[in-house]
Amino acid sequence: MAPRPxxxxxxxxxxxxxxxxxxxxxxxxxxHAPSPSSGQGASLSIEDGVQLAKNLRDLPGPGQAFAxxxxxxxxxxxxxxxxxxxxxxxxxxxxxxxxxxxxxxxxILKLIANSKHSRQLYGYHIDWETR
Numbered sequence: 001m002a003p004r005p006x007x008x009x010x011x012x013x014x015x016x017x018x019x020x021x022x023x024x025x026x027x028x029x030x031x032h033a034p035s036p037s038s039g040q041g042a043s044l045s046i047e048d049g050v051q052l053a054k055n056l057r058d059l060p061g062p063g064q065a066f067a068x069x070x071x072x073x074x075x076x077x078x079x080x081x082x083x084x085x086x087x088x089x090x091x092x093x094x095x096x097x098x099x100x101x102x103x104x105x106x107x108i109l110k111l112i113a114n115s116k117h118s119r120q121l122y123g124y125h126i127d128w129e130t131r
Contacts, residue, residue: 040080040121048073050126058131076124083121 051072055065112118 040084043124044077044080047076047124047126050128054126054128080121 048069052065052069055068055072056062059065059068
């Protein structure tokens, strides 16, 4: 297996090439590498494992399973990686912006705690029973 190119410091990785064309078996942070500020590495890994197991169970061969896995996971993972990059880029705050952020954050969190975005991020479900 050829070594993967290293990301530049401060850059955010993009989603890797489709898994159907890869010879390794990475999932979660190893495959997607979201920014640590997203807090989504472990959940992406668990979701990947369930989705891949479901595909391997339901489809005739590994090639089809990995292709279906890529189609199922790519939109969600791209969204999370993009969101994490936006959050990380906004964390380099000046003194004035830190004071403003700290004063406003409690109010903002109350507004978004049950927002559509929060439900999409934390309410994700893979229906194991459907084939």
